[in-house]
Amino acid sequence: xxxxxxxxxxxxxxxxxxxxxxxxxxxxxxxxxxxxxxxxxxxxxxxxxxxxxxxxxxxxxxxxxxxxxxxxxxxxxxxxxxxxxxxxxxxxxxxxxxxxxxxxxxxxxxxxxxxxxxxxxxxxxxxxxxxxxxxxxxxxxxxxxxxxxxxxxxxxxxxxxxxxxxxxxxxxxxxxxxxxxxxxxxxxxxxxxxxxxxxxxxxxxxxxxxxxxxxxxxxxxxxxxxxxxxxxxxxxxxxxxxxxxxxxxxxxxxxxxxxxxxxxxxxxxxxxxxxxxxxxxxxxxxxxxxxxxxxxxxxxxxxxxxxxxxxxxxxxxxxxxxxxxxxxxxxxxxxxxxxxxxxxxxxxxxxxxxxxxxxxxxxxxxxxxxxxxxxxxxxxxxxxxxxxxxxxxxxxxxxxxxxxxxxxxxxxxxxxxxxxxxxxxxxxxxxxxxxxxxxxxxxxxxxxxxxxxxxxxxxxxxxxx
Numbered sequence: 001x002x003x004x005x006x007x008x009x010x011x012x013x014x015x016x017x018x019x020x021x022x023x024x025x026x027x028x029x030x031x032x033x034x035x036x037x038x039x040x041x042x043x044x045x046x047x048x049x050x051x052x053x054x055x056x057x058x059x060x061x062x063x064x065x066x067x068x069x070x071x072x073x074x075x076x077x078x079x080x081x082x083x084x085x086x087x088x089x090x091x092x093x094x095x096x097x098x099x100x101x102x103x104x105x106x107x108x109x110x111x112x113x114x115x116x117x118x119x120x121x122x123x124x125x126x127x128x129x130x131x132x133x134x135x136x137x138x139x140x141x142x143x144x145x146x147x148x149x150x151x152x153x154x155x156x157x158x159x160x161x162x163x164x165x166x167x168x169x170x171x172x173x174x175x176x177x178x179x180x181x182x183x184x185x186x187x188x189x190x191x192x193x194x195x196x197x198x199x200x201x202x203x204x205x206x207x208x209x210x211x212x213x214x215x216x217x218x219x220x221x222x223x224x225x226x227x228x229x230x231x232x233x234x235x236x237x238x239x240x241x242x243x244x245x246x247x248x249x250x251x252x253x254x255x256x257x258x259x260x261x262x263x264x265x266x267x268x269x270x271x272x273x274x275x276x277x278x279x280x281x282x283x284x285x286x287x288x289x290x291x292x293x294x295x296x297x298x299x300x301x302x303x304x305x306x307x308x309x310x311x312x313x314x315x316x317x318x319x320x321x322x323x324x325x326x327x328x329x330x331x332x333x334x335x336x337x338x339x340x341x342x343x344x345x346x347x348x349x350x351x352x353x354x355x356x357x358x359x360x361x362x363x364x365x366x367x368x369x370x371x372x373x374x375x376x377x378x379x380x381x382x383x384x385x386x387x388x389x390x391x392x393x394x395x396x397x398x399x400x401x402x403x404x405x406x407x408x409x410x411x412x413x414x415x416x417x418x419x420x421x422x423x424x425x426x427x428x429x430x431x432x433x434x435x436x437x438x439x440x441x442x443x444x445x446x447x448x449x450x451x452x453x454x455x456x457x458x459x460x461x462x463x464x465x
Contacts, residue, residue, distance in 0.1 A: 003249045004200075004228045007292045008382050010066040010112065011371055012331035013059060016300050017069060017093050018044055018078045019351045020334055021051030027092055036353060039346045044078050047351070049094040049102050055354075056105055062337065063371035066112040066329065068202055070300055072099070075123050079300070079349070081116075081204065082123030082171055086189040096196070103197035114200040114230055115193055119186045119218075120208040121165065121172040124154050129173050143179050166208065177214050187221045194222055200230030202294070203248070207235060216246040232294050238281055243289040250292035253328055255281055257297050260322055261308055263397075263414050264315045264459070271395055271414065275387045278399075282327065282385050291382065293328030297336065300349055304342045305333070306360075311341070314459035317366050318412055321440075321461045324370045325401060325410045327385055337367040373439045373463065379408050380463070396421050396456065400428065408439070411454060412461035419456045426450035439463040 022028070022035060028046040035045055049072070052059075059067070071080035074090045089099050106113050122129060128141035137150045146164035154160075159168035166172040175182050190201065201222065206215065222229050233248040238255050242248055256278070263274040282290060297319055298305040309315040316339075324330045334340075335352050339360030342348040353359070374380045383401035390396060396419055397412035407428050413419050425447060430436060436445040436452050440463055445452040452464075 003288045003292045004230050006112065006228065007230050007249065007329055009375070010230075010329040011064050011374065012066045012068050012294065012329055013062070013064040014068045014296075014299060014331055014333045015052060015070070016047075016079075016334060016349050017049065017052070017072055018047040019349055020047045021055045021352060021354065022046035022048060023050030023052070023054040024048050024094065024098075027094065029092055036351045039342070039349045039351070041346050042078070044092065045351050046092075048092065049089070049098045053098070053102050053105060056109070059111070060109060062332075062368060063375060064332065065110060065375075066114070066199075067106065068114050068294075068331070069116060071116045071118055071204075076125060077123075081118050082121075082125075083118060084123045084125035085127075086122075086186075087192060100197065107197070112199040112230070113197070114202055114232075115198045116204060117190065117201040118204040119175065119177075119189075120205050121174045124171055124173065126173075129154075144176055144182050145173050146176055166205070174208070177209050177211060183214060183217070187218060190218055191221050191225050194225040194229055199226070199228070200232070202252070203231065203233045206233040206242070206248070212246055215248070219245070219247065230292070232292075238284045240285050240289075243285055243292075250289055250294055250328065252299070253281070253293040253295045256293075256295055256323070256326060256328075257302070260297065260319050264309060264319055271397055272389060274397065274414075275389055275399075278326070279387050287384070290327050294331055295323055295326055295328040296331040296333065297323050298333035298348070299331075300333070301345060302348060303344050304340055304348050305336045306339045306363075307341045307343060307348075311339075312459070313339075313360065313363060316363060318414065318459050318461050320367060320370055321463070322397070322410070322412060324374050325380060325399070325408070325463065327401075330370075330374070332367065337364055339363045369440060377408065377439065377465075379403050379405050379465075383408065390421070390423075395419065397461070398423065402428075406465060409436075409464040410461065411456065411464065413456035413458060416458045418458060420453070421456065422451040422453050424451050436464050439465060 029044050032046045033043045072093055073083045074085040074088045075083045089095050128144045131141050132139040132152055149162045152162055154170050160170045164174040177183055231248045232250045233242050235242050235251045236254045259274055259277045263270055306316055342350050379401050383403040386400045388398040395415050399410050401408045430447050432447050434447045
């Protein structure tokens with residue numbers, strides 16, 4: 001029942017299936033839009049699981065070793081957070097045979113695959129809710145949901161008033177997880193897809209199911225099926241309640257994202273505050289859960305990283321450098337590695353441009369380098385973290401990852417001007433006359449009088465060992 005050991009070594013890539021790659025045009029809906037059309041809440045562009053299989057060499061070349069898919073089960077939307085059948089792959093994405101082919105391909109290349117579990121609510125077309133719409137109070141499934149009064153009206157304009165919907169949305173009726181039949185159905189779903197080869201679950205809005213017993217039972221079912229399965233929760237704030245033996249292995253670490261973007265958006269005066277935030281986050285969770293966090297800079301629910309940082313390449317590269325050096329599993333939202341742009345949903349859900357002329361090649365090369373170095377350096381993956389606050393230079397970010405294998409010193413200049421700084425390194429065991437070298441370039445430094453002298457260009461950083 002412990003945290004899976006492989007997560008510390010994972011580098012995730014998040015895929016929004018309809019927008020990654022179209023590998024089978026025979027399953028496109030009749031109203032499919034041109035690939036690369038402006039993303040909207042209602043349109044489909046034809047991405048599918050076959051497309052992921054066809055582009056798997058790209059993922060391997062990038063160096064990732066774990067995939068997270070937003071929902072793949074049958075539904076009526078392009079995002080599929082309104083499932084109508086949890087036991088069926090959406091036909092617009094493929095079928096169980098294609099899913100299993102993808103799982104086998106991934107596992108053959110030692111790539112893990114986790115799925116998105118939406119267990120708080122379903123779509124209006126879900127069999128039990130549809131039965132209520134047909135039979136009203138005579139339906140055998142009335143107690144599967146939170147029905148406030150009859151008749152149940154799920155389609156007239158306005159918010160849901162006669163049943164509970166997620167955020168009062170009529171299209172997302174909320175399950176009654178106190179009902180044993182509902183709990184068993186959802187737990188059967190959880191186990192079924194682990195049995196089909198999935199390596200874990202990312203849980204959508206799990207705090208909406210504010211029931212410790214449900215999540216303890218969920219964890220038991222999943223871990224019984226596969227003790228190495230990874231369970232993460234979409235919790236947006238730092239809260240240790242949600243990790244541990246009765247809940248999840250880790251969380252989507254949105255607070256790290258917020259702190260990094262605030263640092264790079266507001267400038268150097270916030271470095272001490274940034275360090276305080278990051279230290280607090282690192283101390284919020286037990287070490288095994290901290291190292292199992294899903295550390296992201298973008299997702300299907302946020303504006304694109306390159307857009308957030310004003311299309312500033314140097315800032316974007318520094319943000320990624322910090323992300324990949326923080327404890328937990330770093331995650332790339334599809335397309336962020338090539339500078340794909342877009343505001344919040346639906347703008348952040350654009351189609352991946354497979355024409356390389358539209359890629360930011362400098363950024364792509366940088367991400368590949370970060371992935372490669374992290375995978376080859378166990379200290380960056382598994383070391384403990386310690387922040388250093390320099391008394392005389394408070395606009396330089398410095399922290400250390402360290403373990404029995406060694407130490408890596410992470411530096412960053414989150415300002416728009418060059419900084420000259422002498423960093424004390426004697427406390428790291430780096431003696432006078434020894435060489436310190438960059439893991440990201442050929443730069444080398446000589447330790448003199450217990451320090452190394454660095455010239456940090458604007459919005460730049462390094463990993464030193």
